[in-house]
Amino acid sequence: MLVRDPNSAKFLIIRFSSFGDVVQTLSVPSAIKETYPNAEIHWITRKDMAPLLKNHPNIQRIWEFDRKAGLSGLIKLCLQMRKEGFTHIYDAHNNMRSRVISWILRPLGILGVGPKFIRRSIRRWKRLLLFKFRINTFEMPFNGQRDLLEPLQPWGISRRAPAAPQIFPSEESFHKAREVLGHYAGSVALAPSAAFFLKRWPKEYWQELILLCPDQRFVLLGGPEDSFIEDIKAAAPERVLNLAGKCSLQVSSSVVGLSAALISNDTGLLHVAEQLGQKTIALMGPAPFGFPSRPSTRILEIELKCRPCSKHGQGPCVNKFKYHQCLVDITPQQVAMELKQLLQRNQP
Structure with a gap:
């Protein structure tokens, strides 16, 4: 495994969709840079969402996944990504595709070997309590960007959204x-x-x-x-x-x-x-x-x-x-x- 200085770490953000979720997640690269100013940040997303990420000054590479390529195409893309030597992986999506990526990039992850890894929790029990039993255990007020940034606090990253702009149309x-x-x-x-x-x-x-x-x-x-x-x-x-x-x-x-x-x-x-x-x-x-x-x-x-x-x-x-x-x-x-x-x- 490639060893890097924490200040020049190499991050991978995983978020495929949807439109609004990808746009909210655009705060994550800048938040990472506040703690790791020399970090290199990559992002894998759905091909049709990739234009939203372009021109962001804190994203160094965008990996585009075409849904038409299917599972085999995703695996092929992941095998290319393995060569990058990521030190940190943030699964901001938490679905089957994002799990496939984490399994391939961290084959020994269950043993604690490989890149540091955080997967954003879907908080199923909290959702069950809220929607089924009307018991709200979520932090109030609701805040989309805070919920995307909060999981990264173990890496010293603030849950406070960086100042706008965080989207940069061409x-x-x-x-x-x-x-x-x-x-x-x-x-x-x-x-x-x-x-x-x-x-x-x-x-x-x-x-x-x-x-x-x-x-x-x-x-x-x-x-x-x-x-x-x-x-x-x-x-x-x-x-x-x-x-x-x-x-x-x-x-x-x-x-x-x-x-x-x-x-x-x-x-x-x-x-x-x-x-x-x-x-x-x-x-x-x-x-x-x-x-x-x-x-x-x-x-x-x-x-x-x-x-x-x-x-x-x-x-x-x-x-x-x-x-x-x-x-x-x-x-x-x-x-x-x-x-x-x-x-x-x-x-x-």
Whole structure:
């Protein structure tokens, strides 16, 4: 095993997906560098997530895994990685693929031989207590980046998120963002979608928010499957630009960076805004583990006994008195007022 000075250690971060989780994990390389300033940091991720990592000054190499390559492709990639002589491996994903990597890179790990290793706990018992028995033993408030950094404390790494920015879209992606935005650069970006319906603020609320801000232009972001976003644009088509499905992840990130602020459901673009240090309003509903981490974000939420009700907001809604109350009770008037205050902040 290659022996290295602690200050020039060689780290491997394992995080394949998803969009929001990868973006939150982007704080880890900089946190490592604070303790190990001369460390070399590698990261293995899914091929479609790799562009999010590019240009990060504290990531020296990105290993891209193509899901089409299957298990044999992953093993082949791991055999190449074995030649790197990693001194520290952080499994920030904790799934079967990440375990395969750790088995190949640490074949004698069970004997304590090989690179230092930490696997982020999924905390299954705590989740069972929370979602099944309504007993919350998690540290409050929920904080996504803290939960990713906390496992690294045995290596002397702080659980405090490094200052933004921690995502670095390329100049090319900013150029493309300026092209698609045109005169909408500097508008307020909206992210009305989310992986699960129960994490979405109601469509008609987005429409009403736009109408409550008659002097403001808006840019709508989402995926190609988010056809409902066109209905939101219809509230005021003369001052709303719909970019849903028209931008890559990097270009969407650049759009957020070129906006005056972002209003978002609990979804990946929320974390992009945080990692850019962008002014953000987060509409937080049923899920606990993607909570914002930075003071630049204003969190809007409704305290309810039934909340949080599921890991990802996949449902069903368990509120016996009012369906989807955790988001329905956040009113467009409240969000419009928060937006006005947010845009006025730091203005001369």
